[in-house]
Amino acid sequence: MAKQLTKRQHAVLDAIRAWIRERGYPPTIRELGKRLGIKSLRGVTSHLDAIAKKGFLKRESRARSISLSDLLAPFEQALRVPIVGRIRAGQPVLAQEEVEAHLVVDGAWIGASSAPEAPQHFALKVHGDSMINAGILDGDYVIIRQQPTAEPNDIVVALLGDEATVKRFVKDGEQIRLQPEHPTMEPIIVTPDKSPAILGKVVAVFRKLA
Amino acid sequence: MAKQLTKRQHAVLDAIRAWIRERGYPPTIRELGKRLGIKSLRGVTSHLDAIAKKGFLKRESRARSISLSDLLAPFEQALRVPIVGRIRAGQPVLAQEEVEAHLVVDGAWIGASSAPEAPQHFALKVHGDSMINAGILDGDYVIIRQQPTAEPNDIVVALLGDEATVKRFVKDGEQIRLQPEHPTMEPIIVTPDKSPAILGKVVAVFRKLA
DNA sequence: TAGTATACTAGACAACAGTCTAGATAACAA
DNA sequence: TTGTTATCTAGACTGTTGTCTAGTATACTA
Secondary structure (H helix, E strand, C coil): CCCCCHHHHHHHHHHHHHHHHHCCCCCCCHHHHHCCCCCCCHHHHCCCCHHHCCCCCCCCCCCCCEEEEHHHHHHHHHHEEECCCCCCCCCCCCHHEEEEEEEEEEEECCCCCCCCCCCCCEEEECCCCEEEEEEEECCCEEEECCCCCCCCCCEEEEEECCCEEEEEEEEECCEEEEEECCCCCCCEEECCCCCCCEEEEEEEEEECCC | CCCCCCCCHHCCCCCCHHHHHHHHHCCCHHHHHHHHHCCCCHHHEEEEHHHHHCEECCCCCCCCCCCEEEHHHHCEEEEEEEEEEECCCCCCCCCCCEEEEEEEEEECCCCCCCCCCCCCEEEEEECCCCHHHCCCCCCCCEEEEEEECCCCCCEEEEECEEEEEEEEEEEEECCCEECCCCCCCEEEEEECCCCCCCCCCEEEEEECCC
């Protein structure tokens, strides 16, 4: 359906993109024409109509109403997830002071919407190799969906004392274990009455290679 | 420096943000006034001037020239990386027909800029466990920066025959090996004269957990 | 108490910006 | 050849859009 653009049409689209990037708002037809070296308004509008017909932009009959279909898309999908430096018992995870930076992730990927009522996500940097057999390495970032409970075999972030730890949540009959995925590390056994504070479930793993 | 906004000013800013999100271009003063229930133009412009003075937006004396300082900046990081379904020898990787979907990633994370001349990135879904010891599992997505060569010990995507494969690039004297990170799999040895087609270097790994 | 910032109404005015008509040239397909 | 698409020039017309003047009311500060 989305037909190919001609070379000139592509140049027009690039010019619009550049304009928005520079100014923060779309160009008028005259401004666009000046930038492209087209002296007549009709020349520009016919380009715009052609590009719109192919689905790469939308227009309304109003001032500066060009909107790029593909430029808007990442805006809708993009979600800023705070990277939390330290988690303290008794304090909300997203205490502003502990937010070190933000990570832009694909909202659709982690099952998030940008609606304010949607479940909150945060990111943690993993320290140590305790989950190495699950493919989570030292230095990886994990994206966590905040929730107070977990299903068996979920990988969760739990608060043990004053430290957040990433482990697999295993239910063995009545017994709950926080199982490291590491050949030599021992599971942490939790008695049913003293359940650990589950901060959330790991829904994605991000790794940056040098 | 960035002073606090009043409640009403915050509402104005939110209205602008929502408008841009919905339409893709900024509102006029009249449109903004209508949305906020302000009947006079002066009422709206004085808000805009106040907000601009506090640094949250910029204006020019032209139609729809409101641009939000804070909205654009974080989302400029967002980059859409195409997920390539199949790679065919002799064809450009980014042949449109093979792009299955897009992934929004943090441009800063993968060392990308959105400038047109910057190195191109693409994403691949990993099949098989051949890189399991490097923490890359079946079903993971890898982000690749396109480049024709590699440094020793880089994890690369190489084209072997008609198939793209993720391996570690190892140089053993004159000999080049494509080394799987798997306990039982054998390396692929490449003679110096018949160097494999390196498509690029893996710069990030993404995993989605169910 | 005077001064200043916030938060509005009402409306005039001039420049801006999209639409439209009327052409022209070139490439390419039927 | 004829028709279609892509690219463009020139310019009239009209509704849109930002600016500005002139007021009103409230709250807080000095």
